[in-house]
Amino acid sequence: MEKYNPLTPEVIAELKRIVGEKHVITDPDGLDTYKTDQETDPHLFHTPEAVVAPDSTAQVAAIMKLANQYGFAVTPRSGGTSVSDGAIAVYGGVVMLMERMNKIEKIDPDGMYMVVQAGVRTLDVQQAARKEGMFYAGDPCSADSCLIGGNLATNAGGDKAVRYGTTRNQVHAIEVVLPTGEIANLGARTKKNTTGYCLDQLVLGSEGTLGIITRATLKLLPIAPYKSDVLLIFTDPRKATSIVPVLLKAGLNPTSVEFMDNGFVRASSDYSKIRLNHYEDGAYVILTLETYDEDEMDRKLVQVDELARQNGAVEVSMADDRVWTIRKNCLEGTRILSRVSTSDDFVVPLDQIADTIMDLSTMAQAYPFRIFTLAHAGDGNLHFNILKGDLSDEEWENALNSFHAKAYAYVYGHGGLLSGEHGIGAKKIHQLKTLTDPGQMLMMTTIKKALDPLDVLNPGKVIEKY
Ligand SMILES: Cc1cc2nc3c(=O)[nH]c(=O)nc-3n(C[C@H](O)[C@H](O)[C@H](O)COP(=O)(O)OP(=O)(O)OC[C@H]3O[C@@H](n4cnc5c(N)ncnc54)[C@H](O)[C@@H]3O)c2cc1C
Numbered sequence: 001m002e003k004y005n006p007l008t009p010e011v012i013a014e015l016k017r018i019v020g021e022k023h024v025i026t027d028p029d030g031l032d033t034y035k036t037d038q039e040t041d042p043h044l045f046h047t048p049e050a051v052v053a054p055d056s057t058a059q060v061a062a063i064m065k066l067a068n069q070y071g072f073a074v075t076p077r078s079g080g081t082s083v084s085d086g087a088i089a090v091y092g093g094v095v096m097l098m099e100r101m102n103k104i105e106k107i108d109p110d111g112m113y114m115v116v117q118a119g120v121r122t123l124d125v126q127q128a129a130r131k132e133g134m135f136y137a138g139d140p141c142s143a144d145s146c147l148i149g150g151n152l153a154t155n156a157g158g159d160k161a162v163r164y165g166t167t168r169n170q171v172h173a174i175e176v177v178l179p180t181g182e183i184a185n186l187g188a189r190t191k192k193n194t195t196g197y198c199l200d201q202l203v204l205g206s207e208g209t210l211g212i213i214t215r216a217t218l219k220l221l222p223i224a225p226y227k228s229d230v231l232l233i234f235t236d237p238r239k240a241t242s243i244v245p246v247l248l249k250a251g252l253n254p255t256s257v258e259f260m261d262n263g264f265v266r267a268s269s270d271y272s273k274i275r276l277n278h279y280e281d282g283a284y285v286i287l288t289l290e291t292y293d294e295d296e297m298d299r300k301l302v303q304v305d306e307l308a309r310q311n312g313a314v315e316v317s318m319a320d321d322r323v324w325t326i327r328k329n330c331l332e333g334t335r336i337l338s339r340v341s342t343s344d345d346f347v348v349p350l351d352q353i354a355d356t357i358m359d360l361s362t363m364a365q366a367y368p369f370r371i372f373t374l375a376h377a378g379d380g381n382l383h384f385n386i387l388k389g390d391l392s393d394e395e396w397e398n399a400l401n402s403f404h405a406k407a408y409a410y411v412y413g414h415g416g417l418l419s420g421e422h423g424i425g426a427k428k429i430h431q432l433k434t435l436t437d438p439g440q441m442l443m444m445t446t447i448k449k450a451l452d453p454l455d456v457l458n459p460g461k462v463i464e465k466y
Helices: 010-020 030-032 057-070 124-130 148-154 200-202 237-247 264-274 293-311 321-328 330-335 351-362 393-413 431-435 438-451
Strands: 050-052 074-077 093-097 104-108 113-117 171-177 183-185 212-219 226-233 256-261 283-291 315-318 341-343 371-374 382-386
Touching: 010 050, 030 050, 030 104, 030 200, 057 074, 057 093, 057 171, 074 237, 104 124, 113 124, 148 212, 171 200, 183 200, 183 330, 183 341, 226 237, 226 293, 226 321, 237 256, 237 293, 237 351, 256 264, 256 321, 264 283, 264 321, 264 330, 264 371, 283 293, 283 321, 293 315, 321 330, 330 341, 330 371, 330 382, 351 371, 351 382, 351 393
Parallel strands: 050 093, 074 093
Antiparallel strands: 104 113, 113 212, 171 183, 171 212, 226 283, 226 315, 256 283, 256 371, 341 382, 371 382
């Protein structure tokens, strides 16, 4: 489709008929709230023509049928915590809010699963599972503000992916509204499945381009009774990064291995109003261990202490929640230092993570922006938070493009990829096309065009508009 049709009064009336008048926003002030997600650069904002909030799968399906009939774009939005411009309506039309679909429909501790609508907040999923003595392992740092449907759509990672995998590993089955408005139930609660194509996993992580996820059957696990958080502090950042493969190879099966450079430690400690040791000069590695046996935990803690000190840690101590507050506030802690900033999400093979952190940090020093380095190091996933500060638009764009060109070449040269967990969204769509194997791009484009012939669902994300 060359161009999307503007939303006419007739379409708005239809949308109101589907979801109810008070669940359709068309006034400029109301729409303004939805012009961005976590994007901070005003050049990348887009205000939608309407915002609609369905409360059932049938309503979502009816809206998609309408979009195909009248030729307007639909952008699904859950918590709006995307850092890749995923929830921005880059071609206008409708933003579809998933937040009213917020029922936890079933928790079955014996069957070890729960069924939720897509608009349940991730923290509420975690807490509901805990209340039944079970554990939901998906845990992005934004859990208090993102929704489970957003996590499923982006295949969110987070702090526990080292041990439990990303969101796609926590799912048995999903209900999806296809771009053309049909409803599909994908996956099963079985342990194994070679019954046709693995379509649930295709939709998971597709960033709302292949379907709108409306319901999910999530896996639950037993809660490990012994859990310890350990803070390893290094004054030499290279030693801090080098400890990561050592910890992973030691057979500790950690739940989390997180790295923060000293810039992040300071900025986030200031923001959180918490001071831990070596605030001035320390890089932090946070290690979480979980076991079902007390002696095993004791043995592992002794092993961690020895390994860390042998590899240059200046301090090894048991940590409390304060260290996780600092970790979880990293983005906010640096963002308040600059009105405009951007966040990178490189992922590399695990044996490359230590060198990659150090080499890219060194490379970044040649540029005029400020850069902070954070890593889900145990996953090989590296986040740079880059601040525009006082740079002019032109200086910012030139510096960022130059840094990214070099960083992408480095990352792909070391077997890595553009995104480990934040997704492509609208932000990295051109880089994806340039850097991805042509055969893979052909398959992705063919699938998208087959499922969404008019390109009405989340256009301009992952695959370029056609
Ligand atoms: C402070 C902070 C910390 C973060 N930490 C992490 C982290 O540790 N790990 C991580 O992976 N990410 C992290 N993120 C990024 C973000 O939180 C995740 O990508 C999250 O999964 C997005 O969820 P959301 O509900 O906010 O979705 P949104 O931002 O609303 O949407 C994300 C994408 O999914 C699509 N979408 C939303 N709902 C649906 C649906 N029901 N069906 C189909 N498509 C849909 C949207 O169109 C968009 O493309 C962080 C972000 C912030 C601001």
